[in-house]
Amino acid sequence: MEIDLPSGLRSAGPADWRLIGDITGEAFETDPVNLWIFGHTTALKPTFALLAQAIYLKYGICHLAGEGGATMWIESQNRQELGLIPTLRLLPILMFKGSQGSIFRALKAGKVMDQNHPKDPHLYLFTIGTRKDARGTGLGKLMMAPMKAAADKARLPLYLENSNPMNTGFYQSHGFERMKLFEIGPGAPPMEAMWREPRDPQHV
Numbered sequence: 601m602e603i604d605l606p607s608g609l610r611s612a613g614p615a616d617w618r619l620i621g622d623i624t625g626e627a628f629e630t631d632p633v634n635l636w637i638f639g640h641t642t643a644l645k646p647t648f649a650l651l652a653q654a655i656y657l658k659y660g661i662c663h664l665a666g667e668g669g670a671t672m673w674i675e676s677q678n679r680q681e682l683g684l685i686p687t688l689r690l691l692p693i694l695m696f697k698g699s700q701g702s703i704f705r706a707l708k709a710g711k712v713m714d715q716n717h718p719k720d721p722h723l724y725l726f727t728i729g730t731r732k733d734a735r736g737t738g739l740g741k742l743m744m745a746p747m748k749a750a751a752d753k754a755r756l757p758l759y760l761e762n763s764n765p766m767n768t769g770f771y772q773s774h775g776f777e778r779m780k781l782f783e784i785g786p787g788a789p790p791m792e793a794m795w796r797e798p799r800d801p802q803h804v
Contacts, residue, residue: 621649627729639699
């Protein structure tokens with residue numbers, strides 16, 4: 601996949617896993633679904649950092665907008681389950697930084713998300729987020745644009761799970777449409793599965 605990055609956006613490397621985790625964890629501090637899973641915001645940064653290191657920096661595509669914004673993407677055929685060693689590293693994070701039952705909620709969430717994941721080839725947006733002081737500065741649009749363009753050139757749809765209804769308008773403005781709502785567990789806030797069909801690059 602050919603990706604043309606604009607000024608202000610760079611590809612993340614293996615050493616950036618903590619930075620991606622810090623930015624993403626801060627971005628998701630008020631996210632209803634993640635708060636339901638983890639119970640405490642203290643589990644967010646180390647969890648996202650581990651996922652960045654174990655999966656998205658190895659098999660996916662990660663971008664950084666300075667130190668203010670981060671994304672984690674992966675092509676559908678490259679999606680990976682969390683391996684044994686990363687899982688063993690994740691358990692104490694959930695035990696000591698999450699609330700009671702967070703391990704079981706996280707496992708259930710992963711299973712349900714996988715069951716609802718589309719089977720057709722696509723580019724999956726796992727996370728996009730900015731630090732609090734960078735919100736409203738256009739970083740979200742900056743980070744989304746090159747991946748939309750690359751997916752359009754490759755004729756690949758985009759897929760994401762929107763875990764915060766406050767972000768629905770942002771995703772809709774980038775061409776995503778609701779596929780369905782689903783719950784990751786009893787009493788959990790709904791997740792919104794969203795899909796974007798590729799556009800003709802000459803008519804975007």
